Every structure is written in C-alpha cells, then in structure tokens.
Amino acid sequence: MTEARRPVKKPPMREVLAEAAFQLFLERGFERTTVDDIVARAGVGRRSFFRYFPSKEDVVFPDHERCLADMTALLEAADEGDPVSTVCDAARLVLRMYAANPEFSVQRYRLTREVPGLRTYELSVVRRYERTMAEYLRGRYVGTPDGPLHAEVIAAAVVAAHNNGLRSWLRSGGEGDAEAAVDHALGVVQEVWGAKAAGAAGSTADDDEVVVVVASKSTPMWRVVQRIESALAED
Amino acid sequence: MTEARRPVKKPPMREVLAEAAFQLFLERGFERTTVDDIVARAGVGRRSFFRYFPSKEDVVFPDHERCLADMTALLEAADEGDPVSTVCDAARLVLRMYAANPEFSVQRYRLTREVPGLRTYELSVVRRYERTMAEYLRGRYVGTPDGPLHAEVIAAAVVAAHNNGLRSWLRSGGEGDAEAAVDHALGVVQEVWGAKAAGAAGSTADDDEVVVVVASKSTPMWRVVQRIESALAED
DNA sequence: GACCATATGGTACTCAGTACCCTCTGTAAA
DNA sequence: TTTACAGAGGGTACTGAGTACCATATGGTC
Numbered sequence: 066m067t068e069a070r071r072p073v074k075k076p077p078m079r080e081v082l083a084e085a086a087f088q089l090f091l092e093r094g095f096e097r098t099t100v101d102d103i104v105a106r107a108g109v110g111r112r113s114f115f116r117y118f119p120s121k122e123d124v125v126f127p128d129h130e131r132c133l134a135d136m137t138a139l140l141e142a143a144d145e146g147d148p149v150s151t152v153c154d155a156a157r158l159v160l161r162m163y164a165a166n167p168e169f170s171v172q173r174y175r176l177t178r179e180v181p182g183l184r185t186y187e188l189s190v191v192r193r194y195e196r197t198m199a200e201y202l203r204g205r206y207v208g209t210p211d212g213p214l215h216a217e218v219i220a221a222a223v224v225a226a227h228n229n230g231l232r233s234w235l236r237s238g239g240e241g242d243a244e245a246a247v248d249h250a251l252g253v254v255q256e257v258w259g260a261k262a263a264g265a266a267g268s269t270a271d272d273d274e275v276v277v278v279v280a281s282k283s284t285p286m287w288r289v290v291q292r293i294e295s296a297l298a299e300d
Numbered sequence: 301m302t303e304a305r306r307p308v309k310k311p312p313m314r315e316v317l318a319e320a321a322f323q324l325f326l327e328r329g330f331e332r333t334t335v336d337d338i339v340a341r342a343g344v345g346r347r348s349f350f351r352y353f354p355s356k357e358d359v360v361f362p363d364h365e366r367c368l369a370d371m372t373a374l375l376e377a378a379d380e381g382d383p384v385s386t387v388c389d390a391a392r393l394v395l396r397m398y399a400a401n402p403e404f405s406v407q408r409y410r411l412t413r414e415v416p417g418l419r420t421y422e423l424s425v426v427r428r429y430e431r432t433m434a435e436y437l438r439g440r441y442v443g444t445p446d447g448p449l450h451a452e453v454i455a456a457a458v459v460a461a462h463n464n465g466l467r468s469w470l471r472s473g474g475e476g477d478a479e480a481a482v483d484h485a486l487g488v489v490q491e492v493w494g495a496k497a498a499g500a501a502g503s504t505a506d507d508d509e510v511v512v513v514v515a516s517k518s519t520p521m522w523r524v525v526q527r528i529e530s531a532l533a534e535d
Numbered sequence: 536g537a538c539c540a541t542a543t544g545g546t547a548c549t550c551a552g553t554a555c556c557c558t559c560t561g562t563a564a565a
Numbered sequence: 566t567t568t569a570c571a572g573a574g575g576g577t578a579c580t581g582a583g584t585a586c587c588a589t590a591t592g593g594t595c
Contacts, residue, residue: 120583220460335551
C-alpha cells in the first residue's frame with residue numbers, strides 16, 4: 066500500500082507554503098522571490114498566503130509565535146527561585162527551538178544575514194522575547210529600587226548572551242554543541258547578575274525563620290536586594 | 301525689506317520635507333499619511349522625497365545617521381581608559397541628540413510608540429548603535445577570554461540602560477533631567493561591568509564597615525529594603 | 536436535500552519604492 | 566556669446582507587498 070493510497074491528511078497549507086517559500090528563497094534569494102512565485106509553487110491562491118503569514122517575512126520564522134507563547138507560559142508558571150535563572154531558562158527555550166531543526170536553522174541564519182529586511186524582522190522578534198523577559202523580571206523586582214531598570218538591563222544581557230551562543234553555533238553550521246555554547250554564555254550573565262553573584266553579601270538562610278545578610282557599605286543596593294530575595298525564596 | 305526680498309538661501313529641501321512630514325504625521329498619523337501627501341504639502345516632486353530619505357520611516361529619524369557617525373568617530377578617537385566607561389560616553393551622545401530637541405523628541409516618542417512600523421525601524425537604528433559599541437568593545441577585549449561575548453553583553457546592557465533612562469525622560473514629556481536619568485542608569489551597568497567593579501567583593505579597606513540585617517522570612521521586601529537603605533545611608 | 540461554517544480562490548485596489556529619462560539653472564571654458 | 570557640463574529637481578511608469586471584498590467550494594449536521 067502506497068503512502069498516497071492511504072487517506073493521508075494532506076499536509077496543512079501552512080507547511081506547504083513554508084516549504085515552497087523556503088525552497089525558492091534558497092534558489093533565488095528572498096528578495097527575488099515574490100509572493101506570487103511562492104503561491105504558484107505551492108499551487109494555491111495568493112490570498113491564502115496572507116491568511117497564514119501576515120507578511121512575507123513571517124514565513125521565514127514560522128515557529129517564533131509558538132515559542133513566544135511557550136516562553137510566556139513558562140514565565141507565568143515559574144514564580145519561585147532566582148529570577149535571573151528563570152529568564153535564562155526561558156532563553157534556553159528559544160535555543161531548543163533552533164536546535165530542533167539544525168539544518169533549517171542554519172540555512173535560515175545564512176539567509177537572514179544577507180537580507181536586511183529579514184534582519185530587521187528578526188530584531189522585532191527578538192525584541193518581543195526580550196520584552197517578555199523584562200516584564201517578568203519587573204514583576205519579580207517590584208519594590209526593589211530601580212527594579213524596572215534592572216529588569217530591562219538583565220533581559221537585554223540575557224538575550225545578548227543567548228544570541229551570542231546561538232550565533233556561534235549557527236556559524237559553525239550546527240556542528241558544535243549549541244546547549245553548551247548558550248549555557249556558557251548565560252553563565253557569564255548569571256555570574257554577574259544572578260543571585261549567586263552577590264558575592265559582596267554573604268548570608269545564611271537556614272531552615273529558620275530568619276535571614277541574616279551581611280554587606281559592606283559599598284555594596285550596591287541592588288546586589289543586596291537580590292541576595293535577600295533569593296535567600297527568602299529558598300525552599 | 302521683506303524676508304522674501306533678501307536673497308535668503310531657501311531652506312534645504314531635506315528640512316522642508318521633514319517638516320511637512322512631521323506636521324502630517326501629527327495631524328493624521330503616520331500610516332494615514334502617504335508620501336504623496338508629504339510632497340504635496342512640501343510643494344515638491346515625489347521623486348525628491350526618496351532622494352533625501354530612503355524610506356518613509358527615515359523621515360521620522362532624520363538625525364540618527366549623523367549621530368551614528370559621531371559615535372563611530374568618538375569610539376575611534378578614544379582608545380585609552382575603561383572601555384565600559386567609553387561606551388557609556390558614546391551612549392550619552394545619543395541622549396544629547398534627543399535632549400537637543402525635547403519637544404520634537406517627545407512627539408516622536410509618542411508617534412513611535414503607536415506605530416509598529418516605526419517601532420521596528422527604531423529597533424534597527426538602535427541595533428546599529430549597539431553593534432558599533434560591541435565592535436569597539438570587541439577590539440578592546442581581544443585576547444581576553446570570552447572577549448566577544450563580553451563585548452556584546454555589555455553593549456546590550458549599556459543600550460538597555462540608556463534607553464531606560466531616555467524613555468523615562470521622554471515619558472515625562474521632557475520635563476525631568478534627562479542627563480541625570482541616563483547617568484544613573486548607566487551607573488548601574490558600570491557598577492557591574494565597569495573597571496571599578498572588577499573586584500567582585502568590591503569592598504576596600506576604607507569601607508569595610510558592614511551592615512547587618514536580620515529579618516524574618518515573612519518580612520515584606522519593601523520593609524527590608526527600607527531598613528538596609530537607611531542603614532547604608534548612615535555616614 | 537437544505538443549511539451553515541470554514542477553507543480557499545479571485546479581482547481590484549492602495550501605496551512604498553525603483554528605474555529611467557527629462558528639464559531646468561547656474562557656471563565655466565571656448 | 567555660445568557651448569558644454571554638472572547637479573538639483575521633476576515626471577511617468579513600473580513592480581510588488583499587503584488589504585478589502587466578494588465568490589466559491591467542501592464537509593458536516595439537521
């Protein structure tokens with residue numbers, strides 16, 4: 066029995082379009098491919114393209130919308146522990162999306178590097194991740210001095226670190242260990258901004274009801290606050 | 301003698317176009333203003349618009365190109381001293397551009413907030429600043445482990461801090477002290493990444509006085525912060 | 536078979552951006 | 566004075582993305 070004989074659910078149009086588009090982008094480049102070309106190859110009407118992808122750029126990043134939803138869910142679920150560590154986990158969600166399809170991700174990376182329009186579009190996508198993280202951090206830092214500022218700076222740092230690790234993996238053609246690269250990059254940020262980084266402030270958070278923090282007077286306030294927060298959050 | 305009688309150098313078309321465009325954007329919004337509307341009000345040919353502005357978005361950010369050149373020049377000139385401090389100075393260049401025309405900057409901010417296309421465009425502009433800074437830092441960090449990674453993370457943090465200060469000033473309608481807001485935001489980054497932050501402990505013989513805080517785990521965070529703040533403030 | 540929702544196709548339009556060529560106007564050489 | 570040239574601006578027509586609106590299947594339910 067052939068594959069075609071079975072009542073195969075014909076692949077959803079979204080996939081068909083994305084596939085056709087990507088073939089054409091690789092063949093003749095993004096800019097020299099029109100939406101008409103895509104729908105012609107996919108064998109569907111032009112109107113259908115814009116039903117599934119709001120713009121020609123969207124077809125290059127078909128899964129970010131879902132990943133963004135995943136990240137939002139993850140951050141809404143996680144409410145304990147070191148906030149910086151949590152957003153790092155959120156960032157790893159993005160990495161995993163890329164790592165799930167190495168060849169596709171690498172090809173897309175090469176495409177994106179050469180098409181200014183795609184770079185700009187990618188920026189706006191990345192920015193949405195960053196905003197999502199910043200918003201989460203802002204929620205965790207309410208009441209702390211400069212909470213919103215720290216939230217945005219840390220989110221930006223996490224995104225930059227993640228992207229650095231991701232890009233070095235993409236540049237390698239998807240050969241190296243993506244997780245390791247990103248973990249290492251995120252580690253740098255966590256060393257500086259994470260709860261464990263509050264080296265200036267030693268503390269003991271025993272199982273008791275008391276938290277003791279000792280800090281030198283020169284310790285920046287945010288570091289002290291961070292340390293206390295994580296201590297209070299422990300278990 | 302009337303103004304028109306003197307051989308006044310007619311204002312450069314670039315200005316005329318920008319003026320006309322901005323009027324229209326404020327009157328009926330960015331998206332409901334076509335390039336034809338703009339050139340009609342400016343009394344020039346449509347073709348001329350695109351001679352001076354590569355895109356409709358560019359007319360909203362007419363001075364970023366020059367500012368970017370200034371920043372590049374500044375970074376090429378400065379080659380000594382703390383690299384982080386240098387990129388902070390570079391960021392302040394951008395702030396000064398905004399602060400030079402508060403009303404314009406505030407109106408543009410409001411416009412940009414509401415038009416997705418402008419937000420995206422602004423992202424791409426900001427990204428160019430960030431890349432410029434990162435490249436400078438990369439040059440200063442050659443040979444140090446994870447130099448490129450640090451360069452990108454720090455550049456991202458500086459940009460995020462700068463934008464945080466800038467935006468809070470823009471939100472205030474240009475009333476507060478922009479320099480102070482940005483200086484404070486950049487200070488947070490410098491405390492962490494700057495040269496002075498090198499020793500993670502950060503305490504010197506001079507200020508090894510300590511503050512000890514004891515709090516029960518149920519103490520609200522704001523109260524803990526209050527107590528530490530007042531303790532640290534004591535001289 | 537009638538009915539309805541959902542998926543898809545088609546046509547015509549707006550508007551940004553580009554290509555190509557034209558017309559001025561001032562200047563400097565012949 | 567004429568000619569040659571350059572540079573600023575104008576005009577027209579085109580491409581292609583994205584939208585609005587309506588038409589047409591198709592599949593399931595009563």
